[in-house]
Amino acid sequence: MSSSAPAKVPAPEQPGAGPTTLDRFFRISERGSTVPREIRGGLATFFAMAYIIVLNPIILGSAKDMYGHQLDNGQLVTATALTAALTTLLMGVIGNVPIALAAGLGVNSVVALQLAPRMSWPDAMGMVVLAGFVVMLLVATGLRERVMNAVPYGLRKAISIGIGLFIMLIGLVDAGFVSRIPDVAQTTVPLQLGGDGHLNGWPVLVFVLGVLLTMALIVRKVSGAILISIVAMTVVAMVIDAVAKVPSWGLTTPKWPGNPVASPDFGLVGQVSLFGGFEKVGVLTGVLFVFTVLLSCFFDAMGTIMGVSDEAKLTDGEGQMPGINKVLFVDGLAVAAGGASSSSATTAFVESTAGVGEGARTGLANVVTGSLFAVALFLTPVATMVPSQAATPALVAVGFLILAGSVKEIDWADYTIAIPAFVTMLMMPFTYSITNGIGMGFITFVVLRLAAGRGREVPSAMYAVAAVFAFYYLMPALGLT
Numbered sequence: 502m503s504s505s506a507p508a509k510v511p512a513p514e515q516p517g518a519g520p521t522t523l524d525r526f527f528r529i530s531e532r533g534s535t536v537p538r539e540i541r542g543g544l545a546t547f548f549a550m551a552y553i554i555v556l557n558p559i560i561l562g563s564a565k566d567m568y569g570h571q572l573d574n575g576q577l578v579t580a581t582a583l584t585a586a587l588t589t590l591l592m593g594v595i596g597n598v599p600i601a602l603a604a605g606l607g608v609n610s611v612v613a614l615q616l617a618p619r620m621s622w623p624d625a626m627g628m629v630v631l632a633g634f635v636v637m638l639l640v641a642t643g644l645r646e647r648v649m650n651a652v653p654y655g656l657r658k659a660i661s662i663g664i665g666l667f668i669m670l671i672g673l674v675d676a677g678f679v680s681r682i683p684d685v686a687q688t689t690v691p692l693q694l695g696g697d698g699h700l701n702g703w704p705v706l707v708f709v710l711g712v713l714l715t716m717a718l719i720v721r722k723v724s725g726a727i728l729i730s731i732v733a734m735t736v737v738a739m740v741i742d743a744v745a746k747v748p749s750w751g752l753t754t755p756k757w758p759g760n761p762v763a764s765p766d767f768g769l770v771g772q773v774s775l776f777g778g779f780e781k782v783g784v785l786t787g788v789l790f791v792f793t794v795l796l797s798c799f800f801d802a803m804g805t806i807m808g809v810s811d812e813a814k815l816t817d818g819e820g821q822m823p824g825i826n827k828v829l830f831v832d833g834l835a836v837a838a839g840g841a842s843s844s845s846a847t848t849a850f851v852e853s854t855a856g857v858g859e860g861a862r863t864g865l866a867n868v869v870t871g872s873l874f875a876v877a878l879f880l881t882p883v884a885t886m887v888p889s890q891a892a893t894p895a896l897v898a899v900g901f902l903i904l905a906g907s908v909k910e911i912d913w914a915d916y917t918i919a920i921p922a923f924v925t926m927l928m929m930p931f932t933y934s935i936t937n938g939i940g941m942g943f944i945t946f947v948v949l950r951l952a953a954g955r956g957r958e959v960p961s962a963m964y965a966v967a968a969v970f971a972f973y974y975l976m977p978a979l980g981l982t
Contacts, residue, residue: 523536523865524536527539527597527863527864527865528597528863529862529863529865532814532815532862532863533814533862534860534861534862534863535860536865538859538860538861538862539599539860539861539862539863539865539866539869540865540866540869541856541859541860541861542599542855542856542857542858542859542860542861542862542866542869543599543856543861543865543866543867543868543869543870543872543873544856544859544869544870544873545724545725545855545856545858545859545861546599546601546850546852546853546855546856546861546866546867546870547601547869547870547873547874548724548725548728548855549724549725549726549727549728549852549855549856550601550603550728550850550852550853550855551728551873551874551877552727552728552731552892552895553581553585553603553604553606553850554578554581554582554585554874554877554884555578555731555884555887555892556606556892556893556895556896557577557581557603557604557606557609557844557845558572558574558577558578558581558884558885559675559753559889559892559893560606560609560610560613560671560675561577561609561612561613561844561845562574562577563613563675563889564613564614564617564618565617565618566617566618566620566621566622566624566625567617567618567619567620567621567781568621570621570622572622572769572843573766573768573769574753574885575766575881575882575885576766576767576768576769576843577769577843577844578881578884578885579765579766579767579769579878579881580767580769580770580842580843580844581603581604581844582765582874582875582877582878582881582884583765583767583770583842583844583874583875583878584603584604584835584838584839584842584844584847585601585602585603585604585847585871585874586871586872586874586875586877586878587838587871588602588603588831588834588835588838588839588847588871589601589602589603589867589870589871589874590867590868590871590872591831591834591835592828592831592832592835592849592864592867593863593864593865593866593867593868593870593871594864594867594868595827595830595831595864596824596827596828596831596864597824597827597863597864598806598809598810598813598815598822598828598863598864598867599809599813599853599856599857599861599862599863599864599866599867600805600806600809600810600828600849600850600853600867601849601850601852601853601856601867601870601871602831602832602835602847602848602849602850603847603848603850603874604839604844604845604846604847604848605797605798605801605802605839605845605846605847605848606664606668606896606899607664607665607667607668607797607801607935608629608794608797608798608801608845608846608848609845609846610667610668610671610935611793611794611797611935611936612625612626612629612794612845612846613845614933614934615790615793615934615935615936616628616778616790616794619778619781619782619786620777620778620781620782621774621777621781622772622843623772623773623774623777623843624774624777624778624781625778626772626773626774626840626841626843626845627773627774627775627776627777627778627840628778628787628790628791628794628840629794629836629837629839629840629845629846630773630775630836630837630840630841631775631791631840632791632794632795632798632836632837632840632846633798633833633834633835633836633837633838633839633840633846634833634837635791635795635833636795636798636799636829636832636833636836636837637830637833637834637837639833640826640829640830640833641830645799645803645829651960651961651962651963652800652963653918653946654910655910655911655912655915655918655919655921655922656918656921656922656925656942656943656946657800657804658907658908658910658911658922659907659911659921659922659923659925659926659942660796660797660800660801660925660926660938660939660942661800661801661804661903661907662903662904662907662908662922662925662926663925663926663927663928663929663930663935663938663939663942664797664801664903664929664935665899665900665901665902665903665904665907666900666904666926666927666929666930667900667929667930667933667935667938668896668899668900668903669896669897669899669900669901669930670930670933671893671896672893672894672895672896672897672900673893673897675751675889675893675896676704676705676708676889676890676893676894677695677696677702677704677705677708677751677890678694678695678700678705678708678709679692679693679694679695680692680693680695680696681693702747703738703741703742703745703747704738704747704749704750704751704888704890705890706741707734707737707738707741707888707890707891708890708891708893708894710734710737711730711731711733711734711890711891711893711894712894712897712898714729714730714733714734714894715727715730715894715895715897715898716898716901718730719898719902724855724858724859725855726898727852727895727898727899730891730894730895730898731887731891731892731894731895734890734891734894735755735886735887735888735891737891738750738755738888738890738891739755739756739757741755742754742755742756750888750889750890751888751889751890753885753886753887753888753889754886754888755886755887755888755891756886757886758882758883758885758886760882761880761882761883762879762880762882763879763880763881763882764879765878765879765881766881769842769843769844770841770842770843771841771842772843773840773841773843778790785972785973785976786973789936789969789970789973790936792966792969793935793936793939794836794846796939797846797935798832798836798846798848801848801849802832802848802849803829805848805849805850805851805853806822806825806828806829806832806849807822808851808854809849809851809853809854809857810822810825810828812854812857813857813861813862814862815862832848832849835847835848836848851902851906856870916949917946917949917950917953917955918946920945920949921942921943921945921946921949922942924938924941924942924945925938925939925941925942925945926938928941928942939970940970940973940974941970943963943966943967943970944967944970944971946959946963946967947959947963947964947967
């Protein structure tokens with residue numbers, strides 16, 4: 502531009518051209534975002550995490566309670582979508598952050614594999630509700646962040662990794678890629694490849710192709726990689742089933758429903774017994790079960806909330822997020838809501854980073870994501886036609902992503918952290934129990950810090966928790982079970 506060119510004078514602001522009510526409520530412009538970005542972010546988050554509508558029913562629906570009862574798959578789809586819709590909307594409106602919520606992978610396996618076999622389903626879900634109440638109480642009293650600080654950072658990461666490995670093993674077993682060797686085989690090897698030491702059958706092929714496709718999409722950084730893989734492998738499974746007439750796919754058969762749209766079945770909502778589980782397993786074991794659910798939700802959600810908010814540039818110079826208590830309270834409410842709907846504990850999803858990557862910075866993105874989950878309520882027949890072999894590759898992928906994101910955060914040079922972390926992450930899949938992984942890891946940490954003459958570095962809360970777990974493991978020897 503030449504120096505003689507007249508300077509441009511900003512046009513006068515027109516009446517009504519200021520921030521809209523929507524903009525002011527969500528502080529969209531203030532955070533450097535726009536409505537189109539928030540909509541794109543909400544869509545990206547939904548497509549990145551919509552697989553939970555399929556996976557959660559598979560995990561919960563494959564388990565039986567102490568009476569041999571199984572939860573209905575269609576009702577589980579409804580409960581999962583309903584809770585994800587309501588809690589994601591609440592987080593958006595109250596917390597004003599682009600952090601979506603849904604049934605937590607890992608926590609649902611605690612409910613399915615540890616709680617339900619010892620009690621009824623309503624009893625198990627009641628313990629999830631109680632865990633949510635405890636989370637809300639910790640937030641209201643300001644103790645949640647203090648309790649978080651009691652567990653060493655390395656152990657918190659180890660808990661996440663252990664859950665990731667546990668999830669991966671569940672995926673391999675549910676898909677039939679590995680199976681338990683019957684006791685009559687009289688071998689010390691507990692697992693084998695496939696059903697007879699070999700990979701046989703079309704369903705296993707679908708799983709293998711699904712894992713490879715999911716990982717390839719992740720490597721290519723394709724948004725919604727997990728959902729794309731599930732949809733693609735479901736189509737492949739439908740073609741294979743139509744041509745090869747596969748005898749059995751397990752829980753679900755990949756056939757297009759006559760009517761893809763149906764009214765949601767809310768039969769599981771409200772089927773909760775708050776204290777019935779304590780009558781079945783005793784007070785101490787019941788408290789430990791609630792504590793396990795609490796820890797699984799507590800640390801995973803805290804890491805996700807802080808990680809997503811930091812990536813969205815919602816934290817201050819000290820790494821603190823203004824208004825975090827609102828976010829943490831909604832997270833606790835979501836845990837209780839998940840139990841109340843029988844969909845297991847609901848928690849923050851790290852897949853929310855997909856929306857942040859698309860530019861989401863406010864709760865408006867959550868309104869979009871939550872609304873899409875509400876629409877999914879009426880597509881239950883479509884969701885329940887996905888075979889486990891098409892969905893479980895997501896468990897392997899999520900397990901890897903958790904491991905890749907957390908393992909480097911552990912101080913492997915400090916053996917008083919590294920060894921407890923090692924015990925924690927391995928005992929979860931090897932004992933098929935998240936409770937055992939947490940308990941043994943905590944006990945090992947306390948013992949090793951005392952052995953190293955660093956007992957004063959152990960928070961009093963860790964001593965108390967380790968003592969409770971030690972007593973729990975000694976109960977059979979003491980004749981208390």
